[in-house]
Amino acid sequence: MTDNEGIMDRLKLGTAELHRQAESRPLQKQLGAGTLARPAFAAYLGQLLFVHDQLERCLDDQVARETHPAFAVAWHSLARHSDNLREDLVASGLDPDTVMPLKATTSLLEQLNKWSEQGNLALIGALYVLEGSMNGNRFISKALQKAWGIDAESGLSYLDPYGDEQRTTWSAFRSRVNAVKFDESEAQAIIDGADRMFKAIGEISDEQHEAICVGS
Template identity: 25%
Template sequence: MVMSAQGEEVRSLNMMEQLRSATHALHEQLDGRMSSHIFVDSFGCEEYRRLLEKFYGFYQPLEQQFDAVARNEAWNEVGLDMSERKRTAQLEADLLSLGATEEEIKRLPLYQGFERILSTVPQMLGALYVAEGSTLGGQFIAHRLEKTLGINSQNGSAFFRSYGPHAVKSMWRLFCERVNSYAEHHPEARGEILDTANAMFREFEHWILA
């Protein structure tokens, strides 16, 4: 009876609530490591540029894989326009502002393996939970960069500013609505969404902070 009650409780949560619960430990771990890396006095422009290079190496192939999945007709049901959510160009602009050349950016190491963990609509939603969620925390990072290094959206923090302070919350709310709606219509996809979100947190932490 206890297991049954717990199962009913889990099923009563919407998809976003399940995602927050299932990824909490990994999310907290990542936030802690990122904070200890960025929010320290020794974090300067050179360290920031190296961090952005790692972000570029992750996001460039990630967004290419997003494009591949979004070309699938099944993605139309989700109702999210991925062209509005791309951020690789912002990373390129930030790196150029920090002194990188286009050739240096082209030679940056890229994450390999998204084809392995990201090929279906549920997997894309799980991955997007991590990518879109980062736009919320990015506002705090952008504020820190401007306060300590004088870097703003015009000279190096466009990526962390993402959609801008007024649009971030509305973009996040729309994403949440679409995820909950999809999972409600496809309850069999919930496990795949959760597994991919957890995998993304692990892969992202390993790539960025290893």
């Protein structure tokens, strides 16, 4: 990594192809087009609840244990998306406590736990992917509101947690993390974490799509 290249710039460039692959999954395409049925959306949110909940707990744990100063820098002033997910699930008629994790979800949760035990900076790469996805989620929220004739408060809060503050929140996150100096092996761990999270969300999307959209 050169002196003036921050980790966030490297992540954006290095994962551009993974982003393209993630957004081209059938479930993601239906989300973007606003054609996903509401029960399928709720089922997908149920899986995301497992993921966000686990990542939030792992990050809280890193900050409490002070495993690396970058965790407190990154995990600062961001929304606890799991709270919004729980509310949205209830608004969609799905009891969060009745959702079972899919195979791809279970495998990701195990990975997150392992990283957490190790104090692995890969957790920051995982956070980058989920937090970055809020940039596109705003547009998905608009598409679903139009398709379902509902407003954002009726079960779509996860997709637009910051409202008009989205760009400011994202820029502040980028700047904070970009300002941290990581050595090459730390940077590689973060990039590996982002790769794994991108792929895992793709796998969860596909498994969910198979289970609900194709299977029913």
